[in-house]
Amino acid sequence: MAESMNGATALINTLADCGVEFCIANPGTSEMHLVQALDAVPRMRSVLALFEGVCTGAADGIGRMTGKPAATLLHLGPGMANGIANLHNARRGNAPMINIIGNHPNYHVGFDAPLTSDIDTLAKNFSCWIKSCSTAETLAQDGADAYTASLRQSSGSTGQIATLIMGADAAWGESNGPVAPNPVPQRAKVSSATIDSVAKVIENGGKTALLLEHQGAEQAAMEAASKIASKTGCRLLNGTFPARVDGGPGRVAVERLPYFPEQILATLEGVEQLILVGGEIPASFFAYRGIPGQLLPSGCETIRLTTIDEDSVDALQHLAERLGANNEAVSRFEKQEIAKPSGELDTKSIIQAIAATMPEEVIVCTDSGGGNAAYPFCQNSAPNSWLSLTGGAIGQGGPCATGAALACPDRPVLALLGDGGAAYTNQALWTQAREQLNVTTVIFANNSYNILNVEYGRLGVKDVGEVAASLFDIGNPEIDWVAMAKGFGVPGARADSAEELCKLLENSYKTPGPFLIQASGEMQR
Secondary structure, X not given: OOOOOEHHHHHHHHHHHHOOOEEEEOOOHHHHHHHHHHHHOOOOEEEEOOOXXXXXXXXXXXHHHHOOOEEEEEEHHHHHHHOHHHHHHHHHOOOOEEEEEEEOOHHHHOOOOOXXXXXHHHHOOOOOEEEOOOOOOOHHHHHHHHHHHHOOOOOOOOOXXXXXXXXXXXXXXXXXXXXXXXXXXXXXXXXXXXXXXXXXXXHOOOOEEEEEOXXXXXXXXXXXXXXXXXXXXXXXXXXXXXXXXXXXXXXXXXXXXXXXXXXXXXXXXXXXXXXXXXXXXXXXXXXXXXXXXXXXXXXXXXXXXEOOOEOHHHHHHHHHHHOOOOOOOOOEOOOOOOOOOOOEOOHHHHHHHHHHHOOOOEEEEEEOHHHHHOHHHHOOOOOEEEEOOOOOOOOOHHHHHHHHHHHOOOOOEEEEEEHHHHOOOOOHHHHHHHHOOOEEEXXXXXXXXXXXXXXXXXXXXOOXXXXXXXXXXXXXXXXXXXXXXHHOOOOEEEEOEHHHHHHHHHHHHHOOXXXXXXXXXXXXX
16 A cells, blocks of 8 residues: 655645755745655755745745746745735746745634734735635645646736745645646747748838847847847847856857936937837836836837747748848957056046956856946857846845856856845855855945935935935945854955956865855945
């Protein structure tokens, strides 16, 4: 007679059969049966994080680098709430993820115990799929359905996060065992009529640009787009904060939209037709008086080739064929020698040091203005994958780098973090030390929420008052990042010159395990 299996073990076996390789966990009492199941199914790697925002951010990094969901294990509503900022970022970046959130058994919810909350309402803010009424008999199938939902591209900014709210009775009850994975969902193909319509717009002349986002920013899509550009002279653009773009020498060269609205409008000046591939009309990150929210030059028409849930690779390849561009050249980034900087550290010299020392196939995770600004300067240095701050909720970079390093242990990972954002999720350092992940973290230590200084200045304020200045200042007391890293088990050092920074970067890439560099200098405030 076969041994009985509880719902939690059936769930973990099913997720592993589907292809889930990681569970990033911060468990509590309601999830003890799931912890036991993880112990019984070692083919799913269990990784502990000290804070739920690290769990969700690391799962985001895994999803971006593998295209498959990791699972998170979170403790009831408050545990999930601790991870929501990075769930927001993952939603905006369309990263696949499965959240398993423990809950009281249904009969216990009515007693209003201290951790009781409306988890469904919280989860609606970032989930494309929610199930909260699982039983021991349905839990395995619910897991398979959650996996399928996380791979199904949803319209708009719904994202690809599936949330399974698991009552403890569903976890401990007797199940029917694991279930087989569902068929993998496929993207819809655009019609030949759409391809022909867009081709005619391009053929009719005028200044045309293709805005390539989400799947449209993948190399296969940009290869086809580059051939179209070579044939027709149209421009190619990526959005400001793509979830992932593979760049560097040998990769397709595409211009990236800047951050501020005036800069975007200047970049698009003269464009008469903007063709949307996978994304939407550029929108200002924040609203400003006297500046439009949607950033299109006067008279510019928008034409859609694909929505986010349609196959942009297939559409661009068919468009290239329709335009007779299949044999055209592809514009690629070229390798250039970048000199190592010398002298005092500032934003410019830090970026130059990063570009001059970049290792091959590095994964770069950014959560800072300086890190985002480094992107164009690094594309002639070494092949790279660049993971941006997609949703604007800071505290993403360290956790995302942790997930990327878990997913790609054979590749170096570089986290470029502002000191303000890094302080949100510094617990990621502990997980990096525990798992001995090859993550080099560079802290742009300007002792300030620098972007707030910039935004305050954009209001026209010339004299910053004492209260306002104190709310942007994180240098009183000054954070000792090297000491903090050491406390979490990560070695580190402070760089006060460009020469020191270059040497520390190079040594870090050569040495297994994590390392932190506090880059201190007269950076722009």
